Amino acid sequence: MRPALARFGSRLLEAAITLWLLATLCFVLLRAAPGGPFDSEKAAPPEVQAALEAQYRLDQPLPMQYLAWLGDAVRGDLGPSFQYPDYTVNQLIANALPVSMLNGGLALLLALLLGIGLGVWAALRAGRWTDRLLMGLAGLGLAVPKFVVAPLLVLVFAVGLHWLPAGGWGEWDNIVLPVIALALPNIAYCARLTRASLLETLSADYLTAARARGLSETRLLFAHALKPALLPVAAWLSPALINVVTGSAVVEQVFGIPGMGRYFVQGALNRDYTLVLGVVLAIGALIVAINVAVDALRAWMDPR
Template identity: 90%
Template sequence: MRAAPRLLRLGGRLLEAAITLWLLGTLCFVLLRAAPGGPFDTEKAAPPEVQAVLDAQYRLDQPLLLQYLGWFGDALRGDLGPSFQYPDYTVNQLIANALPVSALNGGLALLLALLFGVGLGAWAALRAGGWTDRALMLLAGLGLAIPKFVVAPLLVLLFAVTLHWLPAGGWGEWDNVVLPVIALALPNIAYCARLTRASLLDTLSADYLRAPRARGLSETRLLFAHALKPALLPVAAWLSPALINVVTGSAVVEQVFGIPGMGRYFVQGALNRDYTLVLGVVLAIGALIVAINVLVDALRGWMDPRLEQG
């Protein structure tokens, strides 16, 4: 009997995910077609016969509704179409090559943000009001205030140009990963540290901790044994917007460091009106965000079973 409500919730989440992706793809399709210009508009116009062949090849000679229905039918079969900008590749091939790159950078950035953010937040909570706490929160505030398009060039200037410790860009070696991951992780480390500190301070002042505190448990042991797991519930809920932050930030970071990831393809596709590439990247990122939201909900349900019952 308990399995039935879980199956219903799972079915509801899958239906919600499908509707979300459909709306996302449809809105992106309409906005791309509404933008001025086209994928083959250049300073030197192509001969009319060449333009006609290109329009027929990419269905641009059809009415807008037929273009949408054709794209939607192909997308349902998993075919995202050919790329306008990279004619030798399909969108599926470009995404298959770019997704592991962006996933590696984003995954490492989130892991770094969680490790340092939770650690620094817990350290600040145990020393609340002291100079260590104030210094860490000041640094966290600076980390939130400085945008990624400023952080990334500063990292290049310091570690690549001045110190010559790391390469300024490129991809293929382990040291190419360091600076992009740091640039993506810094704002998330700052936010995670502030969130962890605030949540731990609330948890450590809860009534249910009076008994173990009266038994003589130190604040450090009290934190790890009783307070840390419930205090991390807000951090688990923050993982979804953190992922969105990493995805949106990757467009800037991958451009700065010349990384062949999803963000760079999205920017290049938008600048060149590559309709199919932009739509494919949007759908891939949307599906990833939906999947992460489902995993985060499951994680929060494990940490607090009352959420599952609700």
């Protein structure tokens, strides 16, 4: 019990240090970028400009701004948004995070289901034309970036066929194209990874011995080969999540989805310091939590 608690405490400390370094680096880079959140207000009277800077602590020295923001963030207060003055950053994230998690979760689930299924199917038909065709399509899926896939999906299924809406949020059919755009590269990578890992596992000595004992190929696959073959897929879940999170910025912009990625892009363009910092912290905390969960999953799947 004590080693487990020690490992848990060590993970918490690592997570806290990681988030602090991430927030500090983001704070420095934002303030080093040219321009400011109220550059468009230069035509306003000096007293109005001074009042705006005082309201958002921009009149203080940079170290004081950092310490004040960090103290509020530790208490869970991410401050007011510069771009959306009627909302706090906490409120914006509370509204946007479920949207992004729904899109990202469905995209990752679709990638796992289709990717593992297609990878297993290709491995069982290794060397045949169907296997080569599938792996060729997977390579194409990896090569095409999301900022190309998303507009193409809109052009084909919304503009051309009129099957699905081109954007918006609130109905089930608004989810389909964004989820597909986020999932396609991950489906391709998961299929290739599953195929390669399963082929290696099926050639292992212990499976050769199991075949000699008369076990059927179906039982070999599902009872002995599939679980160890999916260990690389479990290890891939962390970078897959990062891929979904980074891709959401493009996809949410294209489809007009009010998620974390869209707020991040708009906040960066408008120098909304508190909003960008809040989104970075929220996404960083989510990635740290997923990494811990993935490590636990890998430990459960690894027979060693």
